[in-house]
Amino acid sequence: xxxxxxxxxxxxxxxxxxxxxxxxxxxxxxxxxxxxxxxxxxxxxxxxxxxxxxxxxxxxxxxxxxxxxxxxxxxxxxxxxxxxxxxxxxxxxxxxxxxxxxxxxxxxxxxxxxxxxxxxxxxxxxxxxxxxxxxxxxxxxxxxxxxxxxxxxxxxxxxxxxxxxxxxxxxxxxxxxxxxxxxxxxxxxxxxxxxxxxxxxxxxxxxxxxxxxxxxxxxxxxxxxxxxxxxxxxxxxxxxxxxxxxxxxxxxxxxxxxxxxxxxxxxxxxxxxxxxxxxxxxxxxxxxxxxxxxxxxxxxxxxxxxxxxxxxxxxxxxxxxxxxxxxxxxxxxxxxxxxxxxxxxxxxxx
Amino acid sequence: xxxxxxxxxxxxxxxxxxxxxxxxxxxxxxxxxxxxxxxxxxxxxxxxxxxxxxxxxxxxxxxxxxxxxxxxxxxxxxxxxxxxxxxxxxxxxxxxxxxxxxxxxxxxxxxxxxxxxxxxxxxxxxxxxxxxxxxxxxxxxxxxxxxxxxxxxxxxxxxxxxxxxxxxxxxxxxxxxxxxxxxxxxxxxxxxxxxxxxxxxxxxxxxxxxxxxxxxxxxxxxxxxxxxxxxxxxxxxxxxxxxxxxxxxxxxxxxxxxxxxxxxxxxxxxxxxxxxxxxxxxxxxxxxxxxxxxxxxxxxxxxxxxxxxxxxxxxxxxxxxxxxxxxxxxxxxxxxxxxxxxxxxxxxxxxxxxxxxxxxxxxxxxxxxxxxxxxxxxxxxxxxxxxxxxxxxxxxxxxxxxxxxxxxxxxxxxxxxxxxxxxxxxxxxxxxxxxxxxxxxxxxxxxxxxxxxxxxxxxxxxxxxxxxxxxxxxxxxxxxxxxxxxxxxxxxxxxxxxxxxxxxxxxxxxxxxxxxxxxxxxxxxxxxxxxxxxxxxxxxxxxxxxxxxxxxxxxxxxxxxxxxxxxxxxxxxxxxxxxxxxxxxxxxxxxxxxxxxxxxxxxxxxxxxxxxxxxxxxxxxx
Numbered sequence: 001x002x003x004x005x006x007x008x009x010x011x012x013x014x015x016x017x018x019x020x021x022x023x024x025x026x027x028x029x030x031x032x033x034x035x036x037x038x039x040x041x042x043x044x045x046x047x048x049x050x051x052x053x054x055x056x057x058x059x060x061x062x063x064x065x066x067x068x069x070x071x072x073x074x075x076x077x078x079x080x081x082x083x084x085x086x087x088x089x090x091x092x093x094x095x096x097x098x099x100x101x102x103x104x105x106x107x108x109x110x111x112x113x114x115x116x117x118x119x120x121x122x123x124x125x126x127x128x129x130x131x132x133x134x135x136x137x138x139x140x141x142x143x144x145x146x147x148x149x150x151x152x153x154x155x156x157x158x159x160x161x162x163x164x165x166x167x168x169x170x171x172x173x174x175x176x177x178x179x180x181x182x183x184x185x186x187x188x189x190x191x192x193x194x195x196x197x198x199x200x201x202x203x204x205x206x207x208x209x210x211x212x213x214x215x216x217x218x219x220x221x222x223x224x225x226x227x228x229x230x231x232x233x234x235x236x237x238x239x240x241x242x243x244x245x246x247x248x249x250x251x252x253x254x255x256x257x258x259x260x261x262x263x264x265x266x267x268x269x270x271x272x273x274x275x276x277x278x279x280x281x282x283x284x285x286x287x288x289x290x291x292x293x294x295x296x297x298x299x300x301x302x303x304x305x306x307x308x309x310x311x312x313x314x315x316x317x318x319x320x321x322x323x324x325x326x327x328x329x330x331x332x333x334x335x336x337x338x339x340x341x342x343x344x345x346x347x348x349x350x
Numbered sequence: 351x352x353x354x355x356x357x358x359x360x361x362x363x364x365x366x367x368x369x370x371x372x373x374x375x376x377x378x379x380x381x382x383x384x385x386x387x388x389x390x391x392x393x394x395x396x397x398x399x400x401x402x403x404x405x406x407x408x409x410x411x412x413x414x415x416x417x418x419x420x421x422x423x424x425x426x427x428x429x430x431x432x433x434x435x436x437x438x439x440x441x442x443x444x445x446x447x448x449x450x451x452x453x454x455x456x457x458x459x460x461x462x463x464x465x466x467x468x469x470x471x472x473x474x475x476x477x478x479x480x481x482x483x484x485x486x487x488x489x490x491x492x493x494x495x496x497x498x499x500x501x502x503x504x505x506x507x508x509x510x511x512x513x514x515x516x517x518x519x520x521x522x523x524x525x526x527x528x529x530x531x532x533x534x535x536x537x538x539x540x541x542x543x544x545x546x547x548x549x550x551x552x553x554x555x556x557x558x559x560x561x562x563x564x565x566x567x568x569x570x571x572x573x574x575x576x577x578x579x580x581x582x583x584x585x586x587x588x589x590x591x592x593x594x595x596x597x598x599x600x601x602x603x604x605x606x607x608x609x610x611x612x613x614x615x616x617x618x619x620x621x622x623x624x625x626x627x628x629x630x631x632x633x634x635x636x637x638x639x640x641x642x643x644x645x646x647x648x649x650x651x652x653x654x655x656x657x658x659x660x661x662x663x664x665x666x667x668x669x670x671x672x673x674x675x676x677x678x679x680x681x682x683x684x685x686x687x688x689x690x691x692x693x694x695x696x697x698x699x700x701x702x703x704x705x706x707x708x709x710x711x712x713x714x715x716x717x718x719x720x721x722x723x724x725x726x727x728x729x730x731x732x733x734x735x736x737x738x739x740x741x742x743x744x745x746x747x748x749x750x751x752x753x754x755x756x757x758x759x760x761x762x763x764x765x766x767x768x769x770x771x772x773x774x775x776x777x778x779x780x781x782x783x784x785x786x787x788x789x790x791x792x793x794x795x796x797x798x799x800x801x802x803x804x805x806x807x808x809x810x811x812x813x814x815x816x817x818x819x820x821x822x823x824x825x826x827x828x829x830x831x832x833x834x835x836x837x838x839x840x841x842x843x844x845x846x847x848x849x850x851x852x853x854x855x856x857x858x859x860x861x862x863x864x865x866x867x868x869x870x871x872x873x874x875x876x877x878x879x880x881x882x883x884x885x886x887x888x889x890x891x892x893x894x895x896x897x898x899x900x901x902x903x904x905x906x907x908x909x910x911x912x913x914x915x916x917x918x919x920x921x922x923x924x925x926x927x928x929x930x931x932x933x934x935x936x937x938x939x940x941x942x943x944x945x946x947x948x949x950x951x952x953x954x955x956x957x958x959x960x961x962x963x964x965x966x967x968x969x970x971x972x
Binding site for chain 1: 425426429430431432643647648700703704705706766767768769770771772773776777779780783784786787789790791793794797798
């Protein structure tokens with residue numbers, strides 16, 4: 001059941017395409033790509049899902065472990081839902097997981113891992129993983145800006161029977177990081193909502209060296225929005241909130257973490273958790289559509305920053321430039337005419 | 351929509367000075383003594399009427415912006431997208447693309463003001479009820495239908511309201527009354543913005559859950575204001591009828607004549623004004639329609655704060671309109687003011703688009719510039735259109751404004767759905783940029799044509815004075831000419847000239863005129879008195895020499911701009927003459943001769959004054 005990919009071990013730049021290692025599909029998951037500055041990069045990319053331990057792990061220097069919570073939202077204010085409104089979390093190990101290889105798309109570099117709860121036959125929880133060869137945006141909202149150094153993880157809950165008639169879900173992200181590094185959770189305001197209508201925030205969890213202003217080592221970036229339908233339109237967006245990241249915890253002794261970090265896990269690493277809840281009071285509940293999707297960008301280096309699209313810049317330049325130009329040309333014309341007219345065209349009559 | 355009343359004020363402000371048809375007749379002839387508040391000729395009674403008059407439009411303004419006040423609720427309860435939501439505004443505007451031309455006609459010719467007002471109030475009421483019913487039953491098409499019916503009544507009701515104002519307050523407190531009605535309109539919008547959300551949550555508390563039923567009940571409560579306005583219409587109708595009986599007062603008329611064929615005569619300045627009007631207002635009203643959620647999403651405002659800030663434009667406009675109007679009237683320079691307003695609006699929109707600065711700044715700027723634009727833009731139409739075409743011009747302006755509003759409302763909903771608020775704001779900025787381009791073009795067109803759109807109020811006043819005296823004098827001349835026609839025929843030319851000039855007091859008149867011209871500080875208008883006299887003498891001598899003995903000729907002094915509105919044409923004409931290398935003489939015919947008084951300066955720009963000496967037989971004045 002568990003599928004752990006330790007691909008960095010078998011990474012070779014000059015891998016022979018005719019003789020791929022049997023276990024690792026490096027042609028799909030290791031790709032040459034372009035960074036934002038146009039350089040060729042070859043980033044090891046590992047997204048590991050440890051299903052036995054009910055966790056999702058995506059690894060750069062990160063390990064993200066996910067737990068899915070469902071809670072009853074009876075609150076009318078913005079405060080946290082009461083503790084007793086939480087249902088027992090879904091444990092992913094009880095899910096029946098489909099074969100990842102069937103959904104692996106070699107050209108689009110995507111894969112989707114779906115699992116079903118054994119007690120429910122209809123609903124499923126999916127993790128869609130996309131890797132990118134170059135700089136760009138996903139066609140689907142939230143259209144996060146990605147580079148070749150990043151991958152996108154999309155979390156989808158589809159048709160899972162809600163356990164109350166006002167259910168919401170929350171996702172716990174656990175990251176395991178070196179003790180030398182510090183996890184910092186930031187939320188920026190962004191004036192650019194062109195690609196994600198009506199969302200003016202970008203949240204990110206970055207890992208930096210302690211005691212230094214060195215650049216960001218790696219990041220997880222998301223926009224605080226989830227969508228309630230598979231092909232979302234503007235009204236299907238629902239805001240997300242996330243809790244402040246927890247103080248450093250001792251790393252949980254998850255099988256995958258142990259496998260990845262080895263025996264040094266306890267000494268050299270620590271964990272921090274962020275809870276992301278989908279929907280705020282006043283928004284429709286999960287029950288309305290029975291669908292939720294949320295995207296997160298995971299990557300190395302500094303997180304990409306949005307900038308205005310050429311169309312916006314073009315409109316503003318033309319819009320402001322034309323009146324200015326008109327004013328200049330018109331002013332010059334009038335001046336020339338004034339000057340020209342002062343030469344005596346008609347002599348005074350007397 | 352909020353400018354329809356401004357426009358009416360302008361059209362009817364024209365006959366502001368006419369004496370009231372009735373009030374003085376009544377008084378001694380009354381048989382029974384009425385108390386002051388029931389006596390239609392007394393101020394107290396008029397104040398009572400004024401109260402009803404102000405509340406006549408209250409329901410209409412209150413309900414117009416209901417969708418904006420309940421944006422989140424409507425979108426959620428009816429399961430709409432923004433594109434469909436903005437259809438509610440578009441459906442209001444569609445009937446008014448046509449009705450702007452018809453409203454005045456219907457009031458004057460078909461219904462009469464009293465019945466017309468009641469009918470339009472009924473339309474508003476029924477429209478709002480249908481709108482509420484659509485929400486109640488969850489049928490969006492019914493809501494759209496409701497807005498359509500509401501639109502039929504709404505805009506025409508404003509016309510009726512202003513006609514009432516003119517008929518009751520003409521020659522008295524008319525400007526004040528227009529100001530009060532305007533403030534009342536803004537008050538209606540503001541109250542709506544701030545109270546509807548509260549009503550909705552109260553109803554939600556009673557019904558138990560949000561949903562289209564709650565929305566329907568809320569809108570139905572809003573309809574109470576419309577019913578209140580309908581009652582006002584009925585009471586006004588009664589009071590008007592009663593006043594008619596007691597005072598023999600005539601029913602009010604809009605006096606508006608719409609002639610669509612006039613459109614072909616519209617000057618380029620007028621078309622530019624139209625463009626400014628459309629491009630500017632589409633960046634304001636649809637924005638307010640979508641504003642509430644924008645402030646919640648982008649600036650993380652609470653719903654109450656968002657509603658408050660969304661109504662700030664109206665709040666500012668209520669007191670600022672009269673003040674700014676007064677200022678623009680005193681200073682003149684309309685194009686500069688319009689340019690200021692457009693640039694400020696552009697800055698406000700860009701602030702909202704590209705910064706996270708406190709939106710109170712941007713919205714206050716927007717409110718101020720919106721009021722300033724209304725004060726400076728709408729009167730400009732009167733300067734470029736002859737008075738008899740004013741009705742058509744304003745009707746046309748409003749019609750395309752409504753067309754623009756309908757289209758841009760839909761477009762902005764679509765843009766928001768697909769590209770988000772940044773792009774929407776950029777789109778609105780682009781519209782304002784278009785308006786700015788049109789203003790700049792208007793400025794230059796006006797400058798090159800020597801138009802008077804951008805004159806200072808002082809200069810304008812002088813011109814007005816001159817044109818007034820001219821009009822007066824022309825009247826006198828015509829009168830005299832008619833009288834003299836029979837007697838003068840046998841007189842000799844010489845005798846005629848003497849008589850004519852002496853009767854006219856032409857020398858004195860010319861001197862007086864010249865003085866006032868000299869006051870116009872532009873050196874180009876300088877007129878030299880002696881030279882003028884000489885020219886007149888010369889020309890008249892020439893006249894005499896050319897004259898046939900049996901033809902009696904008189905010299906008709908005529909001026910090129912005959913009244914305030916038409917001065918423009920004269921100006922243009924004389925400019926054209928001057929520019930051509932050999933000015934076409936108006937005295938091409940053997941019987942008439944002309945001189946231009948304005949050749950007397952250093953030959954740069956022709957003055958606007960032109961004296962034409964024309965033969966007796968071509969007696970009808972140019």
